[in-house]
Amino acid sequence: MDEIMTLTFEVPGDDFTRAGEASSAVKKRLKQLGFDPDTIRRVAIAMYEGEINMVIHANGGDIQVDITPKAIDMRLRDNGPGIENIELAMQEGYSTAPDNVRSLGFGAGMGLPNMKKYTDEMKIESELGVGTTVSMRVLT
Amino acid sequence: MNSDKFFHSVTLDSEKCKGCINCIKRCPTEAIRVRNGKAHIITQRCIDCGECIRVCPHHAKKATYDPLSVMHQFRYKIALPAPALYGQFNNLDDINIILNALLLMGFDDVYEVSKAAELVSDCTRKMMREGKLPRPIISSACPAVTRLIRVRFPELIDNILPLNAPVELAARLAKKQFSERMQVPVEEIGAIFISPCAAKVTAVKMPLGVEKSHIDAVVAISEVYPKLLPYMKEVDQQTEQELSDSGRIGVSWGNSGGEAAALLNESYLAADGVENVIRVLEDLEDEKFSKLEFVELNACSPGCVGGVLTVENPYVARSKLKRLRKYLPVACNHIAQEIPPDAKFDTPLVFVPVLKLDNDISVAMEKMKEIERITANLQGLDCGSCGAPSCRALAEDVVRGLASEDDCIFKLRRHMHSLVDELAKFDGYIPPPFRLPEDDAGAQESQSY
Numbered sequence A: 001m002d003e004i005m006t007l008t009f010e011v012p013g014d015d016f017t018r019a020g021e022a023s024s025a026v027k028k029r030l031k032q033l034g035f036d037p038d039t040i041r042r043v044a045i046a047m048y049e050g051e052i053n054m055v056i057h058a059n060g061g062d063i064q065v066d067i068t069p070k071a072i073d074m075r076l077r078d079n080g081p082g083i084e085n086i087e088l089a090m091q092e093g094y095s096t097a098p099d100n101v102r103s104l105g106f107g108a109g110m111g112l113p114n115m116k117k118y119t120d121e122m123k124i125e126s127e128l129g130v131g132t133t134v135s136m137r138v139l140t
Numbered sequence B: 001m002n003s004d005k006f007f008h009s010v011t012l013d014s015e016k017c018k019g020c021i022n023c024i025k026r027c028p029t030e031a032i033r034v035r036n037g038k039a040h041i042i043t044q045r046c047i048d049c050g051e052c053i054r055v056c057p058h059h060a061k062k063a064t065y066d067p068l069s070v071m072h073q074f075r076y077k078i079a080l081p082a083p084a085l086y087g088q089f090n091n092l093d094d095i096n097i098i099l100n101a102l103l104l105m106g107f108d109d110v111y112e113v114s115k116a117a118e119l120v121s122d123c124t125r126k127m128m129r130e131g132k133l134p135r136p137i138i139s140s141a142c143p144a145v146t147r148l149i150r151v152r153f154p155e156l157i158d159n160i161l162p163l164n165a166p167v168e169l170a171a172r173l174a175k176k177q178f179s180e181r182m183q184v185p186v187e188e189i190g191a192i193f194i195s196p197c198a199a200k201v202t203a204v205k206m207p208l209g210v211e212k213s214h215i216d217a218v219v220a221i222s223e224v225y226p227k228l229l230p231y232m233k234e235v236d237q238q239t240e241q242e243l244s245d246s247g248r249i250g251v252s253w254g255n256s257g258g259e260a261a262a263l264l265n266e267s268y269l270a271a272d273g274v275e276n277v278i279r280v281l282e283d284l285e286d287e288k289f290s291k292l293e294f295v296e297l298n299a300c301s302p303g304c305v306g307g308v309l310t311v312e313n314p315y316v317a318r319s320k321l322k323r324l325r326k327y328l329p330v331a332c333n334h335i336a337q338e339i340p341p342d343a344k345f346d347t348p349l350v351f352v353p354v355l356k357l358d359n360d361i362s363v364a365m366e367k368m369k370e371i372e373r374i375t376a377n378l379q380g381l382d383c384g385s386c387g388a389p390s391c392r393a394l395a396e397d398v399v400r401g402l403a404s405e406d407d408c409i410f411k412l413r414r415h416m417h418s419l420v421d422e423l424a425k426f427d428g429y430i431p432p433p434f435r436l437p438e439d440d441a442g443a444q445e446s447q448s449y
Helices: A021-033 A037-058 A111-118 B022-026 B051-055 B068-073 B095-104 B113-130 B143-152 B154-159 B166-182 B199-205 B221-234 B248-252 B274-285 B314-324 B361-377 B391-399 B409-428 B437-447
Strands: A005-012 A060-067 A071-078 A121-127 A131-139 B010-012 B032-035 B038-041 B061-063 B076-081 B189-195 B217-220 B268-272 B294-298
Touching (some): A005 A021, A005 A037, A021 A037, A021 A060, A021 B361, A037 A060, A037 A071, A037 A111, A037 B154, A111 A121, A111 A131, B010 B038, B051 B061, B068 B217, B095 B221, B113 B166, B113 B248, B143 B154, B143 B199, B143 B274, B154 B274, B166 B189, B189 B199, B189 B221, B199 B217, B217 B221, B248 B314, B268 B274, B274 B294, B361 B391
Parallel strands (some): B076 B189, B189 B217, B268 B294
Antiparallel strands (some): A121 A131, B010 B061
């Protein structure tokens, strides 16, 4: 099985009201492709969390989603400030989100933990001042 | 469920249809295409929400329902008036006038749907206390919403409250009680729903959650209303029977937020209007709400009073309901210890993947790549002139083998332009006998034509 479908998205960093559009588009595609509801849900939530993070912390970036019948791979890449302490960031409840987004109900410190929880594999590569790349895989 | 024969209440009067694009653009499940100058409903996708009926400027979309004369088919007939009916009349301050008028009209008994609604509310409160259902619980009362979830939101099916809509419970209880009281066989009793809603017609003919509906006929409020008015004038308030037995909770079910408020729980959300409903369902799917206990969704705005079979302006009707319930007790109907079996779904709901491209994911992926390719080549105006609601929908139709890329009028125009360009090249062509030597360079190019 080498069939693969790749979707790419630019995530604009300057418009918070558009955050979540990419994950919503992926969800729609996966439904039409006939993936099972639980797989779709896990991809949609993990990607949504990652996408929101890119907008809140990193002024946007790009997302590539590779779909095969066996797995969905997501790569979220930004040129933001980088994560100082990944271990700390992975802790539930730890957040550096600014107040303006907290008032919208974000910034509960559950983004990264949820991404880990809903995916089968997750890798974070981050360099301070350069950017962060999060790779996630959901097996079908 | 694949053996569904897909009865629909929403149908087309093709004489009146002008083949315009109003309905195709409004349909929440992209279930309409214009072919040969007429709208066609893709029955597997239609959820009977009635949006196309509302939006059609030519009144070509209509709801089918039973005529009021259907009542004569039954030896005994019981009217099941929806709470929305109460909101249709001017200067009415007593529900009993409507119910007595229904008896004068020829019904043998009346059972208010709002009574059953209070029982459903009671059952819901009990089930929420037991805490076994996945949260948030989504109301099952609006048949268009249940059908929408069934075709578009598979992961939310388990969140649907597994209780029958009030009118179904009302039909069951009404027949049982009448049969016992009058000592007549249930088979001779007809339960006739006076409905604001086209989707309820479908819900009766092709029920979800129940094997066979106990409702025998569905008549439209819009047909009953003018016939009921003269009888209402006849009702003598001195001698009228005390027939109404509903409280605020039951009557409030007629408008959006009523069912949710009846749960006496702060953590609820109520949305109405099919586009708003879809937005809420999408956010629910992404688990964007936390600590939400109950979600009430109505395809019509603002709730059942906005159904396509009503006569009064929906917002006026809502105000009238508010006035009518003002001095009513909170509720008049309560369940005994256990949830009555009549209130529960007989059969579980199942996902119907009508939007899926193929059963084989690999094949579906190939098809989707093709859809993306075709979409990218289309104009992106979503003009609807091809008969599909958007460029992407046309691309999907092409891949499903239901349309051709050339159906796009922009593509057609491009073809014509290139044809004209080809022809224009001959414009400058001068045959050799008339050609001057300096023209030769340019003419050579044309010679190939």
